[in-house]
Amino acid sequence: MTRARKNGTFFGLTESDNKKHFIVLGVPWDGTSSYRYGAKAGPDAIRSATSSRLYNRFTDDGIDLAARWRVCDHGNIPIARDPSKLEEFVVSALSRHNHANSPVLFLGGDHFITYPCFSVTAKKLGRPISLIYFDAHPDLYESYDGKAFSHATVVTRILESESNCTGRVTYVGIRASTSEQDARIEKLGLTVYRAEDVFKDGTDTIASSLKSLLREEPVYISIDLDCLDPAFAPGVGNPQPGGLATRQMMEILHGLRGLNVLAADIVEYCPRFDSPARITAFAAAILIKEVMGLIAKSPFVQEDSAQESGFRR
Secondary structure, three states: OOOOOOOOOHHHHHHOOOOOEEEEEEEOOOOOOOOOOOHHHHHHHHHHHOOOOOOOOEOOOOOEHHHOOEEEEEEEOOOOOOHHHHHHHHHHHHOOOOOOOOOEEEEEOOHHHHHHHHHHHHHHHOOOEEEEEEOOOOOOOOOEOOEOOOOOOHHHHHHHOOOOEEEEEEEEEEOOOOHHHHHHHHHHOOEEEEHHHHHHHOHHHHHHHHHHHHOOOEEEEEEEHHHEOOOOOOOEOOOOOOOEOHHHHHHHHHHOEOEEEEEEEEEOEOHHHOOOOOHHHHHHHHHHHHHHHHHHOOHHHHOOOOOOOOOOO
């Protein structure tokens, strides 16, 4: 019988007596932001919003997360000045304990953190992985403001590494693309479900299509909070009206259960731009709970935990 105590972050699961670990790592970084800065304060602000004083340990559709996880929070990596150091810091932080076969949730940070975190996840598995990218923007520029490393170039950098990425990137929620990026999406054969597609076709259709595309592949999920409409998430780096509702995002995550999800991130939370009621922080907390429920149903985490692959530099 597993249980979670009533106090603590991550819905009390840091105090769970479950033997299965779910790893959390903060990546406080906004050195590649381009509009609003402040996402480096995101990890700790998101943690505080997951307090078990406010939220219980059950997902929206009734999964008892204490029956599946004990959260092991590795804290934050050191604040870096050089983006090329982020992967090294992530590997170092995750290697402190023997959690090689445990799923990881990365807390950003601007969206560039997905690049090192995705790379570390692929190297941990030892094979290329695919990406589901919830965002208002494609982040597919070759360079942005003359910089190769930017939160607006992160998908380009990921796709360049064939040893880490299968080449399959699936976007959800896009509504602020450009002709340059649209041309690259078509050339690369990437799949896009725009915000208008979610509204017109419904969340069940989107989730079903995603599962059909990625059913046999290991998957990394990246959630930029600006995928949500600013009515639900005002405290982000690049707010873009016309986005998804929190309920729509939750329903899509529910519909992805059964995919082989290895890791996820949640990024672009800028606490100083949030509402006084902390609307964005609480949206992030609820999405984290549903991501934990999604990963609990992943075939990857159902495997014998003795089959550990370890970290490869």
